[in-house]
Amino acid sequence: MTLHYMPGFGNDFETEALPGALPQGQNSPQRCAYGLYAEQLSGSPFTAPRESNERSWLYRIRPSVKHTGRFARIDLPYWKTAPHIVDHGLPLGQLRWDPVPIPDEPLTFLTGMRTITTAGDVYTQVGMAAHVYLVTAPMVDEVFYSADGELMIVPQTGRLSLFTELGLMEIGPGDIAVVPRGMKVKVAPLGGPSRGYVCENYGAKFTLPGRGPIGANCLANPRDFKTPVAAFEDRDTPHRLVVKWCGGFHATEIGHSPLDVVAWHGNYAPYKYDLRTFSPVGAILFDHPDPSIFTVLTAPSGEEGTANVDFVIFPERWMVAEHSFRPPWYHLNIMSEFMGLIYGQYDAKERGFVPGGMSLHNCMLPHGPDADAFEKASTAELKPVKLTNTLAFMFETRFPQQLTEFAASLPTLQDDYLDCWKGIAKKFDGTPGVK
Numbered sequence: 001m002t003l004h005y006m007p008g009f010g011n012d013f014e015t016e017a018l019p020g021a022l023p024q025g026q027n028s029p030q031r032c033a034y035g036l037y038a039e040q041l042s043g044s045p046f047t048a049p050r051e052s053n054e055r056s057w058l059y060r061i062r063p064s065v066k067h068t069g070r071f072a073r074i075d076l077p078y079w080k081t082a083p084h085i086v087d088h089g090l091p092l093g094q095l096r097w098d099p100v101p102i103p104d105e106p107l108t109f110l111t112g113m114r115t116i117t118t119a120g121d122v123y124t125q126v127g128m129a130a131h132v133y134l135v136t137a138p139m140v141d142e143v144f145y146s147a148d149g150e151l152m153i154v155p156q157t158g159r160l161s162l163f164t165e166l167g168l169m170e171i172g173p174g175d176i177a178v179v180p181r182g183m184k185v186k187v188a189p190l191g192g193p194s195r196g197y198v199c200e201n202y203g204a205k206f207t208l209p210g211r212g213p214i215g216a217n218c219l220a221n222p223r224d225f226k227t228p229v230a231a232f233e234d235r236d237t238p239h240r241l242v243v244k245w246c247g248g249f250h251a252t253e254i255g256h257s258p259l260d261v262v263a264w265h266g267n268y269a270p271y272k273y274d275l276r277t278f279s280p281v282g283a284i285l286f287d288h289p290d291p292s293i294f295t296v297l298t299a300p301s302g303e304e305g306t307a308n309v310d311f312v313i314f315p316e317r318w319m320v321a322e323h324s325f326r327p328p329w330y331h332l333n334i335m336s337e338f339m340g341l342i343y344g345q346y347d348a349k350e351r352g353f354v355p356g357g358m359s360l361h362n363c364m365l366p367h368g369p370d371a372d373a374f375e376k377a378s379t380a381e382l383k384p385v386k387l388t389n390t391l392a393f394m395f396e397t398r399f400p401q402q403l404t405e406f407a408a409s410l411p412t413l414q415d416d417y418l419d420c421w422k423g424i425a426k427k428f429d430g431t432p433g434v435k
Contacts, residue, residue: 056266167228
């Protein structure tokens, strides 16, 4: 089936799966077409300024009050929520993991979620969590939504179908999708198991960063973001709805599919984005720019210039800087960086950082190129070089990221990660005139 999308970021969209299902000229008519119910889904307070107000009007077979019954607590033991601080026994330090293996057992998007870090406080709607998902089975007659935050899904291997209330999306390695807070979704693997990463953003929703002096173009262009057209299920069969609320999971049984939105309009909607359409901007004479130049999306914190979460990528690009050390430089950062590799090789790590792997460099812990990468970059002929077949990313947050027990005890945790800097030699020579 060919899926259709509407282009644009933050647009006010309108779409209908049946002709005439969308009212014209008003939001809440006395009687909706086809016997539908009008319902508003708000992603911001009603009184938020117009430029940041988020809401969509949904025209559905049943209102959401019919999607709930008596809830019962359920346990998803590997999905953790901030604040979550455990005494995992690992000393302070930089950390890196090989890929988490995809097991043979059936795991859905819910049962296959594995939290690696949490940061901030879900009760005050600040911070985030970084997860790895392992999906080998579809959610059958089961639908989920999170009241705790929006979900950014970053596939690393395998493809996923995301059936949201507002339409269908498909994503694979090189794509991302964002499902807003409070929006129902059903996830299924396509053609085999899927593994990837999830950023659960507890704070203000992701938006495009300001370009400043870059101007009107490049980085992530709004037209490359795709929002699905309306699609719905009219199925009167038993379903389970699972809700994540303040870190707890609650399930209720209902007699129909809640993915029953026949038409909708508004600007609070899911979307996907092809990371290969990101237009990098960088140094074209000397020096390496700050990694912020590679920000795709940012979730503001309320403090100017300091993000709750930044989503940053390191894509294919030309390296042309003269008399410059081209890989990322050594640094300490007040922001905490969770990094993953989707495919290829990351230019600052010559070995040990493989697709599906991840690293964590927390607040004010030094990091940078390994010894091999430093030597190679320090002696390379500085001719134009294109980095190809590479895509890495960071979830970067202002909050320290706390490790879960699962992450601390993973067999794929690299005990020798710190050795990557072991070979960095003292090169100092105090003789005047020596370079």
